Amino acid sequence: MWGSTVRAVNGLTARWATALPASDTASDTAPPTTSPTARDKAPDAAAGEATGTVFSACGVWPLLAFLADGAAGPARAELEDALGVPAERAAEAARDLLAGVERIPGVGSAVGLWTRPDVEPHGSWVAGLPAATLGRLGPDDAENQRELDAWAAKRTDGLIPTMPVTVDETSKLVLAVAQALRTSWLRPFWEGGMLPDSGPWAGRELAALHRTTGLLDRVGVAETDAGPLTVLKVLGGTGIDVHLLLGPDEADRGTVLKGGLDVLSGTCRTVPGDLLPLGEPGPGLNVRHVRSTSRDPYLAVTTSPFSLTAEHDLLAHHEVFGLTTARDLERGHFPGISDFPLALTQAAQATVARFDAQGFEAASVTAFAAAAGCAAPRTRHVVRRIDLDVDRPFGFLAVHRTSRLVLMAGWVNEPVPYVFDEE
Template identity: 30%
Template sequence: METSTLTSHTGPVRELGRRWLPSVAADPGVRAAGGDFACSPTGLWLALAAVAAGARGATAEELRALLGVAGDEAARAVTDAARGLARTDALAVATGVWARVPVHERLRAALPDVGFGTLGVSGTPDAAPSPPVDAWVREATGGLIGGLPVHLSPGIALLLVNALALKARWADPFDASETRDRPFTDASGAVHPVPTMHKQLPPSAAWHVGDVRVVELRCETRGDAPPALVRFVIGSPGRPAPEVLPAGWAPARLRAPVDADKVGVALPRLSLRTHLDVTGHGHAQALGLARCTGGDADFSGLSPEPLAVSEVVQEALVRVAEKGVEAAAVTAATMRALAFVQARVERIAFDRPFGVVVLDASGEVPLFVAWQATTPLSP
C-alpha cells in the first residue's frame, strides 16, 4: 500500500498537476524554450491552499473544487501537508506572508508555521522586490532561487510566498568517468550530442505504466527520515509531456515490471528553470480560477479589507548530475485591495413642504411637531 507525506491531500495535488500540465506545456515561454519546463504542483497547491484559508462563499467553493480544501479546513491542510513533506530527508518547506493590510489574528493562529511580516511601501510603480523578501527566498531555497519571481508595487496589498527546496545526493551516485556524449533527439527531431550518465540498476528500479517507462533513483538519507525518490519517465516517440509525466506518480497497481535481469540507464545531465504566470496564458482557465481574481472575490476570512488575487507566479528549477539532484520552486501569490463597491443610495431631498417631529428618548412621545410649507427661513 502506498503512503504519502501529504496523506489525504495526495489526490488533490495529483489532480491539480494533471489539470495544470497541459497549460504549462502550452505556455508561450515554454514553447519558446522548445518545450522544456520545470514546475511544482505541490508548491502551487500549498500556496493556493494558504490563500484559500481566507476564502469564503463562492470564492471558497471555486478554490475547493481545485484544491479539495478551502476556508478553515485549508489552514489545517496547509499545516499538515507542510509538516508531512518536511519529513522527507533534505526537503525544506516554508511559507511566508507580508501585508500592507490587516490580517485576521484568527487566520494567523490557524497557520502556526507561516511567518507573517509587513510589506514595505515602495516609491515607484515598478519597484523591485524588497530585500527582506528576496533574502527570505534565498534562505528558504538554500540559494537555488535568488529572489522573488514577481515585482512588488504599491498596489500590492498582500504577498504570500511558498518555497520548496531539495538538495540531495544519490544513494548510489553515477560514476563520472562513465559520462560521455550520446545522441539526443529533441522534440523537433534534431539530433545533438549531450553529456550522458550511465548506470546499471536492478529490475525493481524500473517499470512500465502503459507505454511509458519509469526509472526510479533513490536519494541518500542522512538520518532516520525517508529519502526523496526521483523518477524519470519516457513515453513513445511524439507523446506530449502532459500524457507522460503523470506516470511518475501513477499508483503501484498500474505498474508492470520490466522483463529483464538488469536495467541499463543512459540519462543526460540536465538543468531546467522555468518562470510561469499561473494567472495568465491559459493557466487560470485550466485550473478553474476566475472568481478569486475578480471584483467579487471574497477573502473576508483573511483580512477585513476586501482583497482579490492579482498574480500567481512560480519559478522552478531542476538540476540532475552524477552526484545528485537539486530542485526548488518559489510560488508567489499577490493580492490587491478591491475598491469598495459603491453603495446604492436612495436620495431624499426635502425640497417641498415637509414635517419635523421631535420625540422623547422612547421614540413614542411627540414632543414637538412642525410643518414647513413656505420657503424655509434660516435660523
C-alpha cells in the same frame, strides 16, 4: 488526512501537467495579464522554456488552501474544487502537508506574509499559517522587493534568488511558500557522452550519465493513455526518488507526465524489468540475453543530465487553480483574511531543478499578490541484460518514496552538449 492530502496534491500536479502547452513553442511563462507592472522575466523564461520546464503543485497547494480558508462566495467554491478538499478543512490540510514535507530529510519549506499598514489580517487566520515570516510592506517598493527577494534566496539556499511576484503601489498583501530539496543517489552515475542515432537529438554529441545495476525492477513499462511508458526509478539517500519517464515518440509532455502520475497512483499496471519480454518492450528499452562473467542480470542506463529553470504565471491557468473569481477587482473575495477587500493581481511560481551524476536538487517559490483588489573477459554465463537509453525528450517526477507525494515535476526538452576537454 496525510494520505488524502497527498492524493489531492498529486491530482493538482496531473491537472497542471495536462494544462501545459503541448510543445515548447507555446510559453507557459508569459507575464501576468493582470499585472502590467510585473518585472520582465522574459530572458530567463525563454531560456527555461527552450530546455524544458519544471513545476511544483506541492508549492502551490498550501497557498490555495490558506486562501480558501479566508475566502467567501464563488471564490471559495472554486478554490475548494481546485484543492479537492472542503474549504473548512483546507488550512489544516495545508499545515499537515507542510509539516509532512518538513519531516522528509533534505527538504525544507517556509511560509511568508507581508501586508501594507492599512491591511490588518485577522489574527485567527494568521495563526493558521505555520511558523510564517510576518512583515510589513513599507512606502519604498524597491526596498520591499529587496526584502522579499532576500527571503526567497535564503529559504531556497540560493537556488531561487528572487520572488516571482513584483511589489508595486497596488500590492496590499503578499503570501508566499518556499520549498527546497536535495538528495544524493544511493548509486551515483558516471559521466560520459552519447550520440543518439534517432529522434530529435540524433547526430548530436551530448553529455550523458551512465549507470549499471543488478536490480532489474528499477525499470518497468506501463500501459497508459499515452501508450507504453518506460519508468526508471533513481533512488535517493534521503527517501526522495526521481522517476524518469520516457513515452512514445509522438506523446507530448502533458500526457507523459500524466501517465507517470497514473503509474504512481497504481492506476496503470506496470511490468517490472525482470518480467519484460525480450526485444524492445518499451520506449528506449532493449531486453536480451548476453554472455557474462557473472550470474547476475543487469540493467545499463544512459540518460541526460539536466538543469532547468522556469517561471509560471498561475493566473494564465486560473481555472486549474480555482482562481477565476479571485481575480475580479470589482469586489473583495477574502473576508476571512482581512476586512480590507482583497483580490488577486499576481500568482506566480519560480522553480529550478538539477539532475547530475551525484544527486538531485530543486526548489520553488510560489507567491500570490493581492490588491485592493566497458576489454571483454572470458564469459561463462548467459544472463538477462536490459539497456535503457533516455536519448530524447523525457519527463521526471521527484517523489517522496513513502507517501508518494510528488514534490516536483518537469520535462527535459533539450539535452546538454558534450564538452571535450582541451589539452
